[in-house]
Amino acid sequence: MGKERSIWWKVPGILIWMAAAGLAAVNFTSSAGLAAALTGVLAAFFLADRLGAMPVRLPRLWLVALGGLVATVLASSIARGSEAAARLFGSPGVYAITESALWLVLPLALLTPLLVSATRYSTFLSIEAALLVGIFAGVFAAHREGSLHRPYFITDWLLERNYDPLPFFLAIGAALGVMLVVWLLSRRSAKQTLLDPLILMAMIVALFLFLPDGKIRQLNAWAASGSGDEKKKSEQQKGGGGGKGGQKEKGGKQENSGQNQDPDPSNGSGGKSFPVAVVNLHDDYNPPYGTFYFRQDALSTWNGKRLVRDASQKLDTDIGVPFPAEMIEVPMRDRADTEKQPNGKRLAHRMKTTVALMTPHSKPFALIDAAKYEPAPNPDPKRFERAYKTESIVLDTDFADLLQRNVGSEKWTPEVWQHYTQVPSDPRYSKIAEEARNLLPPHLRGTVLAQALAIKFWLDKNTTYDLGVTRPDDDSDPVAGFLFGERRGYCVHLAHSAAYLFRTVGLPSRVSVGYAVDARQRGSGSAVLIRNGDAHAWPEIYVKGLGWVVLDITPEKVATPPQQDKADPELQRMLGEMARQTPGLPKEENPPAGDGDVRKAFLETLQALGKLAAPLLIITLLAMYLMKLWRRLEPRFCEEDRLPVSAYRATLDSLADLGMRRGYGASREQFAEAVAFRAPEFAELTQLHLKHALGAGIAPRTRAAYLELTRATSRKAAAGVPWWRRLAGALHPLSWWKVS
């Protein structure tokens, strides 16, 4: 009771609020605004300390504060639009001034009344705590989705310096925890100290469970791609933008939409990397060419200017497969022989994978070469868009081992040959092809596939990987300008150039589009994380008996090094684990429970509790109403001796319904006086009651007299109260609680 705390007890509160304001502000404002926000918090505490000692009316305080906030917002928006202000201070000056004003007033207008209210009603203490946790948790909420890059302002700073952000997040969490604990301990009321942790827990759980995480994920992708057009993004098959890798392509949809077929590498280069899918390999496999290629689409039709998707859908049958609703065999003309060769080596083997998509895709993709697609249950609809299984025939041999093979297929008609070898009739292509062929040692010059290899080497040697080139527009030839110009470009240029040159020497080839992931990224796990930056386009050659085989170009000269942000192995492993969960299976069958399961279990528990609690709640409510009713009716039935108490109590109850209650420490007479200006009868009733309780004798009145006093008091007291207040009071099941 009445313990005076020193000012130092406020320090944790101030610090923690400054931290919260800083975190909330840093994402939205300049450094001037940040400084203003911190100052605003200090000012709010100072002001609240002053106001707390004054008899300020809370509603008035809130009104003034919010009015001030609105006025500031209006004033600053006017100032920003005003030419005179800009002339006077310069545009940056106006911006700094208005931003500072806004962020100074914001904490001042919200925190001051909250703090003052909290000194009077413990409810506001809880609101304060809830708000605080909401700010902290909101800032870090995206992080729980496995988005290690959120919040940006922490990770960007760390990643630039090559630090792992995870320990920092942990440190922040621990520091916040300690601060919250200290802050809670500095509270005055013991009850509140007990109540606060419960509220905090509830808040955290609520945020964890109910924050619309799907939206956040979309937001991530949106923010990361650096493109505001979400619709466009979802239409594009590869999800995100060009990504950091840059030497990738996301196009592959020239015909069916008028969208850009090639990415603008500079467009996405500033964006963030985010996961688009995770592929779980069912077997251990390392591709001989060191890269996992996931094919989604292929461009093979020469339309006179460039390669586009085969519109007839008769060719490139391996990529025209929709998302599987049932098992789909991919119709392929040639397949690599998975049997052992006479020399004991295998050319290829079958391998199954499970793909879980995290962003919308228009078509499935699979590790090359896809043989089968099978549906798979989505392991966690909150996290993954969809999932499916694939079976691929994967090569065990490098391209170099295939040199002796021929190209094409016996089953091909001349039209098919024509389709896959059609190129512009530009003699310069032949010239380059000739130049490349001359690189070969004489004994290999007759080998068909060695020519392809030569072209690859020539391109490796004579081109420069460069993200800075302008994107070729939809209708123009991406190759001629590249190949006969500076030879600077990225995967789209390279893949098309290679395909053209292959075709020039008569090799059936096409450009495939999908994702390419460095095989080293897999590490020792079975999951391969695909990120938006892994989108890629590469040239392929049809090898007899094998089908389409990748022959990718890797320029030796690199103008803009692809930013090597490595995929986080922890994230890869974790997402792989999540994708492997089978929904609906009993718990013990998948012991490594991801937090999705914890969440679900928690929700189920809540549901069960809800089912249990609902009848209990109804019964309790009923009991409350019965109690209320009984207390009101008691004076009609009670013994004469009890009338002064029961009639008085019934009157107090009806007054409490109207919101009139005796304050703590106020005497009955004071309360009676407060009510008496409306209902003078209450004073008499109070006297009768007190005389009965504290006096020497019972004041004998008839029951009718008591009831009349009660009725008159209730009626007159209710006269000035609005109807909705009366209704609310009448319906309140607990209005009688603590009436005394």
Added chain:
Amino acid sequence: MASYPQTPQEQSVHPLSAPYETAQILRRRLRAAVKGRDEVIDLIVTALFADGHVLLEDYPGSGKTTLAKALGESVTDAEGQHIAPFRRVQFTPDLLPSDVSGVSVFDVSTSRFEFRPGPIFAHVLLADEINRTSPKVQSAMLEAMAEKQVTVDNHTYPLDALFFVIATQNPRDLAGTYPLPVAQLDRFLFKINMDYISREAEIDVLATRKVRRSQPAERLVTRDEVVEARQAMEDHVHVDPRVHTCLVDAARNIRAHKKVLQGLSTRSLVLMIPALQAVALLNGRDFVSSQDIEYLAPFVFGHRLVVAPGAGDAKAVVQECLKGPLEILTRSTMANVAPAHSTPPALPQQSAGNGQAW
């Protein structure tokens, strides 16, 4: 102060009717004599009925002499006794105890010492600036107040039962004074801090200067009426045991308060009871309510505490410590168990349905 003055209609019957009327007459007389001091007047009447004494702390010229004189002049003597209604002693450093109590003078005609009573032999004594006199006079004075007797030359002379002291001291001008220690302050029932009266009251004082000089129309109160009122009040104003509990709890709270260096004496609690009864009577009630405690406690307890330096007002401490016990008392009235009345219902048949307090 909230009150529910319900004027008794059947005064002749109820044992508290006459005391109530007496108190009202005194109140009215004093109010007519001194404007703007209603609260002080109520407290003084309360103290008179509670058989306590009052220490006024105020500035010169604030009407305390007028007040004391009006009180003294409102009480007439009973037949056969010749006690002055009102005496005033201006306490100075060179005052001697015998100046207050009286001296034995040698009568040559009878060759015996004869006692000449001092100013203390009066109904109402105004002890002006009591802190200006030496401690020996103070202690003689205070002994007389407590024991209601004066001892001169080894002979004890009883004072009248009504004996009532209004002492004053100036709270500011403390140079050359002998401040009363807490032990002596304990003998005063109330210490009342008077402030300047309100603007309207002051204007009224100037306007009615002449009128007030003439006697008020109210009748006088006899000494016996007051003494009987004390007895009736003690017998018939009910003090519930929960009131005792509340007082003791409050006192314990005060003693445990960290700002309090010296807590309340038990005597102060004992003195509190008649004071509470008197307030209840003044308010037309025959029982002590929590409101009475809340109202009186600062006046009764405030000057009996020694609070730590810089701790502020002792009255605030009292109010703070009182809150919890008072709330318990207030809530206890709603207890389901009907209170066990220690005395039988006084006069139920008379008060049936006529809206009076008893």
